[in-house]
Amino acid sequence: MAVKVLVNAVGQHIVSEAKQVEEKESKRIIAYLLENPRVASYNRDEEGNINVGFAPYCVLSDEASFTIRAENIVAILDPREDVREQYTSLVSVPAEEEAEEEAADATVVADIEPVAEEAAKPKAKKAKAKAAA
16 A cells, blocks of 8 residues: 555545545545554744654544545645655554555455435435424
């Protein structure tokens, strides 16, 4: 997996190993699979230098993998080399696993069952009818 900086809709900068998740038939990107995501935080020291720190993406979970819906990501960037090195040393992966991961495809394909619009309409009408009653 490639290390990327993902900017989400609320402005967080997430540094993570990332893969695209595509719908099998349409090849439409529906999500991103993140391994060991970290949220970047910034502060400026007295000399004006900017320091970057990393916090777990979700401190309430012990999971190392997360998916984020594609519509919640507004930009995907390559990190600066010093940021990549700092992130990599933080989440260090043993060399054997790293070689296996680099050989893997960068896209995950998912079978997603499309929801027919006709099937969704009766439910919406029933909900409106209940609300009116």
